[in-house]
Amino acid sequence: MASYEKLELEPFFQTIEELKPKFIQRLQKAISIPSVSSDESLRPKVVEMANFLVSELKELGFTDIQLKELGTQPPPVADSTLQLPPIVLGRFGTDPAKKTVLVYGHYDVQPALKEDGWSTEPFEMHYDQQKDILYGRGSTDDKGPVVGWLNVIEAHNKLGWELPVNLVVCFEGMEESGSLGLDDLVAKEAKQYFKGVDQVTISDNYWLGTKKPVLTYGLRGCNYYQIIIEGPGADLHSGIFGGIVAEPMTDLIKVMSTLVDTDGKILIPGVDAMVAPLTEKEDKLYDAIDFSVEELNAASGSKTSLHDNKKDILKHRWRYPSLSLHGIEGAFSGSGAKTVIPAKVVGKFSIRTVPDIVSGKLDELVFKHITEEFNKLKSPNKFKVELIHDGNYWVSDPFNESFTAAAKATQDVWGVVPDFTREGGSIPITLTFEKELGVDVLLLPMGRGDDGAHSINEKLDVSNYINGCKTLGGYLHYFGKS
Amino acid sequence: MASYEKLELEPFFQTIEELKPKFIQRLQKAISIPSVSSDESLRPKVVEMANFLVSELKELGFTDIQLKELGTQPPPVADSTLQLPPIVLGRFGTDPAKKTVLVYGHYDVQPALKEDGWSTEPFEMHYDQQKDILYGRGSTDDKGPVVGWLNVIEAHNKLGWELPVNLVVCFEGMEESGSLGLDDLVAKEAKQYFKGVDQVTISDNYWLGTKKPVLTYGLRGCNYYQIIIEGPGADLHSGIFGGIVAEPMTDLIKVMSTLVDTDGKILIPGVDAMVAPLTEKEDKLYDAIDFSVEELNAASGSKTSLHDNKKDILKHRWRYPSLSLHGIEGAFSGSGAKTVIPAKVVGKFSIRTVPDIVSGKLDELVFKHITEEFNKLKSPNKFKVELIHDGNYWVSDPFNESFTAAAKATQDVWGVVPDFTREGGSIPITLTFEKELGVDVLLLPMGRGDDGAHSINEKLDVSNYINGCKTLGGYLHYFGKS
Numbered sequence: 001m002a003s004y005e006k007l008e009l010e011p012f013f014q015t016i017e018e019l020k021p022k023f024i025q026r027l028q029k030a031i032s033i034p035s036v037s038s039d040e041s042l043r044p045k046v047v048e049m050a051n052f053l054v055s056e057l058k059e060l061g062f063t064d065i066q067l068k069e070l071g072t073q074p075p076p077v078a079d080s081t082l083q084l085p086p087i088v089l090g091r092f093g094t095d096p097a098k099k100t101v102l103v104y105g106h107y108d109v110q111p112a113l114k115e116d117g118w119s120t121e122p123f124e125m126h127y128d129q130q131k132d133i134l135y136g137r138g139s140t141d142d143k144g145p146v147v148g149w150l151n152v153i154e155a156h157n158k159l160g161w162e163l164p165v166n167l168v169v170c171f172e173g174m175e176e177s178g179s180l181g182l183d184d185l186v187a188k189e190a191k192q193y194f195k196g197v198d199q200v201t202i203s204d205n206y207w208l209g210t211k212k213p214v215l216t217y218g219l220r221g222c223n224y225y226q227i228i229i230e231g232p233g234a235d236l237h238s239g240i241f242g243g244i245v246a247e248p249m250t251d252l253i254k255v256m257s258t259l260v261d262t263d264g265k266i267l268i269p270g271v272d273a274m275v276a277p278l279t280e281k282e283d284k285l286y287d288a289i290d291f292s293v294e295e296l297n298a299a300s301g302s303k304t305s306l307h308d309n310k311k312d313i314l315k316h317r318w319r320y321p322s323l324s325l326h327g328i329e330g331a332f333s334g335s336g337a338k339t340v341i342p343a344k345v346v347g348k349f350s351i352r353t354v355p356d357i358v359s360g361k362l363d364e365l366v367f368k369h370i371t372e373e374f375n376k377l378k379s380p381n382k383f384k385v386e387l388i389h390d391g392n393y394w395v396s397d398p399f400n401e402s403f404t405a406a407a408k409a410t411q412d413v414w415g416v417v418p419d420f421t422r423e424g425g426s427i428p429i430t431l432t433f434e435k436e437l438g439v440d441v442l443l444l445p446m447g448r449g450d451d452g453a454h455s456i457n458e459k460l461d462v463s464n465y466i467n468g469c470k471t472l473g474g475y476l477h478y479f480g481k482s
Numbered sequence: 483m484a485s486y487e488k489l490e491l492e493p494f495f496q497t498i499e500e501l502k503p504k505f506i507q508r509l510q511k512a513i514s515i516p517s518v519s520s521d522e523s524l525r526p527k528v529v530e531m532a533n534f535l536v537s538e539l540k541e542l543g544f545t546d547i548q549l550k551e552l553g554t555q556p557p558p559v560a561d562s563t564l565q566l567p568p569i570v571l572g573r574f575g576t577d578p579a580k581k582t583v584l585v586y587g588h589y590d591v592q593p594a595l596k597e598d599g600w601s602t603e604p605f606e607m608h609y610d611q612q613k614d615i616l617y618g619r620g621s622t623d624d625k626g627p628v629v630g631w632l633n634v635i636e637a638h639n640k641l642g643w644e645l646p647v648n649l650v651v652c653f654e655g656m657e658e659s660g661s662l663g664l665d666d667l668v669a670k671e672a673k674q675y676f677k678g679v680d681q682v683t684i685s686d687n688y689w690l691g692t693k694k695p696v697l698t699y700g701l702r703g704c705n706y707y708q709i710i711i712e713g714p715g716a717d718l719h720s721g722i723f724g725g726i727v728a729e730p731m732t733d734l735i736k737v738m739s740t741l742v743d744t745d746g747k748i749l750i751p752g753v754d755a756m757v758a759p760l761t762e763k764e765d766k767l768y769d770a771i772d773f774s775v776e777e778l779n780a781a782s783g784s785k786t787s788l789h790d791n792k793k794d795i796l797k798h799r800w801r802y803p804s805l806s807l808h809g810i811e812g813a814f815s816g817s818g819a820k821t822v823i824p825a826k827v828v829g830k831f832s833i834r835t836v837p838d839i840v841s842g843k844l845d846e847l848v849f850k851h852i853t854e855e856f857n858k859l860k861s862p863n864k865f866k867v868e869l870i871h872d873g874n875y876w877v878s879d880p881f882n883e884s885f886t887a888a889a890k891a892t893q894d895v896w897g898v899v900p901d902f903t904r905e906g907g908s909i910p911i912t913l914t915f916e917k918e919l920g921v922d923v924l925l926l927p928m929g930r931g932d933d934g935a936h937s938i939n940e941k942l943d944v945s946n947y948i949n950g951c952k953t954l955g956g957y958l959h960y961f962g963k964s
Contacts, residue, residue, distance in 0.1 A: 233783020301715020425721025
């Protein structure tokens with residue numbers, strides 16, 4: 001049956017190939033808008049990106065297009081009147097006889113500067129024709145997949161084909177900054193704009209490696225914290241004040257050093273105890289997955305793996321928590337030497353969460369540990385620890401209708417059965433959709449494990465982009481018939 | 483005799499007052515050039531500042547004006563062809579019957595951005611007429627004193643007075659970045675351009691507090707280090723890689739946490755043992771100095787003093803070493819949340835040195851300790867620790883001719899006997915001049931202890947600027963006659 005259906009899909013696949021130049025151009029336009037949600041000064045660009053999507057949706061024949069405003073951004077924020085970027089909603093088809101698929105993606109991106117070490121301008125797409133790779137911030141995370149859905153519609157329009165499902169799109173502009181405002185919107189629209197949705201599909205993650213497509217049924221959550229330590233009224237000269245005032249950096253570094261060990265062990269008491277025990281059945285699942293230490297090393301560009309075998313790597317990426325120290329705001333961060341005693345420093349770290357860590361309980365443990373460690377220092381400096389944002393972990397059933405449809409499409413396009421995987425990253429909205437709409441969520445990745453999301457030289461292979469569009473469309477066909 | 487001489491100086495003091503508007507304008511011009519030596523992209527502005535000084539010197543009648551080029555800046559540096567800013571040399575008078583005073587100052591400044599928290603643009607001088615204060619980067623460190631010397635000449639020219647000494651000026655543009663190239667130049671010119679110099683005067687430090695002028699006979703040195711830890715080939719996404727790779731930030735924070743305690747105690751073994759023991763005689767010297775915990779708190783804008791009495795504060799500022807953690811290059815340093823695993827992080831710290839710490843021996847202890855601490859981590863990351871720059875401590879005789887002359891001038895202008903103090907900051911060139919020229923060095927400060935050198939809202943009180951010019955000129959008169 002699969003081969004019969006595959007034949008049926010051939011004209012669609014062919015049309016995607018024909019439209020390739022136009023699809024690359026569409027991604028180029030999207031990348032050229034620096035929609036960095038964490039940079040308040042770039043907020044107008046995030047809004048510009050929303051408007052770009054609206055005009056694309058209009059042109060493709062979407063209806064009921066709405067820009068949902070989310071109000072001002074809550075603290076901590078420099079400009080207290082800063083507006084959150086809008087959520088873009090749209091429909092393609094409203095046939096009650098068809099299933100309705102809600103497609104979620106985000107149009108904001110991580111920060112990027114050429115000076116960070118990019119080979120080319122991050123916000124000008126670079127097409128390396130020899131390698132057949134598209135470089136640019138957002139290429140894989142998440143502009144490639146977002147415009148991928150639009151490409152699927154364009155191919156159908158060109159063919160004069162009816163879409164086998166009703167499609168609802170929901171594109172947000174704050175995913176890289178905690179999806180502020182989205183939870184409330186989803187809750188509010190669950191019985192309104194999103195009424196009748198049968199399934200939610202998200203294409204915002206990656207293959208595990210670089211060769212084999214995957215479908216993803218689990219994600220880690222993420223609780224992001226900051227430790228604020230404040231002393232002098234302004235930055236001081238270390239010659240004049242060194243040795244006679246308590247320096248906030250000294251305290252912050254001490255406290256941050258008590259959070260995690262070089263081997264990745266989280267040192268905050270009680271966190272590991274909340275992690276669900278590994279069953280024998282689950283342990284065996286990792287045997288089949290196509291992955292290796294070498295693939296991790298290739299993706300990280302180093303030999304810094306903490307584990308010497310595939311199974312431990314996968315477990316620590318998927319089912320164990322991790323703690324990363326991201327940086328310090330307020331300290332000297334330039335090149336060269338500056339003899340400053342920073343007056344106020346803010347340490348940033350996050351914990352990736354897994355079953356059965358309870359987010360609120362984790363916050364308590366974090367606050368308690370850090371407060372105790374700071375109090376041990378007996379410092380006259382002022383101290384505060386706070387959660388910047390959180391998002392829960394998620395685990396689904398990889399054998400339900402949508403996963404089965406996506407597996408068929410993947411096999412048609414790539415010629416292999418995908419691996420069923422979990423992911424280390426967080427897409428907090430996954431859980432919100434599942435809870436508020438009461439439907440299954442499918443994670444259907446487009447890019448590869450070495451795409452460099454959140455890193456310099458972020459890329460998307462043209463083959464992943466084009467075959468990804470085919471897979472997204474094929475999935476809609478199989479799911480529409482299931 | 484002092485009062486007779488003071489009468490003699492009255493016309494000079496009066497002329498300084500008359501020229502006040504012009505002198506403020508001169509400082510304004512100097513502040514408007516952002517001559518930040520640590521920022522490679524601003525190097526042309528540092529050169530522009532050198533050219534500004536040259537044109538001022540010409541207009542005032544200086545002769546033999548030279549711009550001494552110092553070649554390319556040695557690593558670590560981003561642009562390997564970057565030229566060091568030139569040293570500005572000039573003479574005023576060459577009468578063999580007179581003494582010759584060499585005046586040193588620096589025309590580069592610390593970095594400053596409005597966003598750092600400045601109330602006004604750092605590179606546009608703001609004259610608060612109500613408080614009678616001049617705000618701007620470099621106002622007190624060290625553009626105020628540098629143009630102060632020019633003002634002294636201008637007042638003499640206006641009066642038609644002969645300068646009682648020959649003056650040689652030596653203005654450098656790399657003081658805030660380790661005075662690269664200056665030592666070699668001083669050594670080279672000691673028997674050439676600087677031949678016949680009888681005394682060196684430096685106005686590049688501050689009063690201890692805000693009320694009483696001081697003369698300074700001692701300085702701490704400064705050894706500035708960086709710890710480089712490098713793992714992945716590029717920054718990574720903490721969701722995908724958290725828990726499975728060794729993170730450079732984790733290692734760096736661990737190592738940095740072993741350097742100093744909240745109470746200021748240096749934890750590197752062997753450093754304290756090198757410090758000269760405190761004699762009873764020296765201990766008594768601190769009794770007389772006008773200072774208090776309250777003055778420290780006012781200057782730091784906080785109640786974060788590590789010591790509860792004047793004497794301990796002064797000892798820890800002047801005669802004990804201190805270690806400050808300045809910041810981290812390569813980690814996330816912005817506001818908000820970024821879920822990045824930084825690939826390469828560079829921790830910056832410096833140690834203020836005092837008698838009898840031997841700089842090379844200190845480097846050895848630092849490298850040994852940090853290497854041991856890193857090795858304890860058993861991390862697969864790459865590690866390096868290096869000295870960025872060093873400068874030795876300095877102690878002089880506060881009862882020699884030049885200190886006596888400066889004390890008289892100070893008393894004439896301010897009506898009080900100055901305190902004889904040491905300083906916590908470093909002016910490495912002090913020692914170089916003393917050694918290479920074989921003459922005494924005097925530190926004659928212009929600004930107050932709360933001027934905020936290296937901090938936001940750096941300022942110079944107009945009274946300190948104008949009375950400072952009088953003091954510099956008065957000093958030249960008394961020294962010329964001594």
